[in-house]
């Protein structure tokens with residue numbers, strides 16, 4: 001049985017004070033020990049990782065939203081995987097569609113970042129997903145398969161807990177248009193089967209595949225109940241404590 005994972009991607013939102021208030025509200029709620037089956041992760045901006053790491057009290061794990069594929073050096077504005085480790089970060093979101101779109105990150109660059117994260121003992125949350133044009137032209141399985149194959153090229157995964165996959169249809173991110181549970185389940189089953197082809201049965205059966213794209217307090221339970229959906233990567237709805245807690249409760253219940 002795979003546990004559920006709920007990860008909040010705060011993107012470039014919240015002031016330091018707002019971030020503190022949100023994390024304190026989450027920790028207060030989750031500290032009651034109510035969670036048996038769900039792991040909670042938050043991904044604040046780089047600037048707040050270290051101050052927030054001091055307030056998590058072992059209840060919530062910390063993720064970064066990106067990292068460099070390089071070790072160190074003259075890369076102005078970049079942050080290395082080692083620097084993230086120094087800030088008590090355990091997870092790193094890689095290949096997010098906003099990085100692919102606005103920063104032109106290619107599958108090849110994402111592959112290098114995945115390798116760097118894995119070799120630094122960070123757990124990547126590796127995002128894949130098709131655009132609306134790719135869905136409407138029925139290319140979505142092929143697009144996701146290519147992203148998987150190129151992203152994971154020459155990566156030897158011995159343990160499924162070393163990586164998390166997030167299926168995020170680009171047309172559902174921040175649009176309020178969620179994939180139906182049937183659409184999401186169909187793609188998650190496809191991804192799990194591709195992981196089996198790339199690695200083996202055990203890895204495919206134990207790897208976590210999260211859904212992301214306008215997941216909210218109302219639709220989370222139905223999505224998380226699907227056989228191959230192991231939780232969610234949540235953007236907008238992770239910025240409000242009440243909504244995020246309801247999503248975590250849905251994961252616990254599913």
Ligand code: PEP
Pocket residue numbers: 009168172173174175176212213214215233234235236237
């Ligand atoms: C995301 O960007 O990872 C995401 C899922 O955003 P939203 O929940 O706002 O669609």
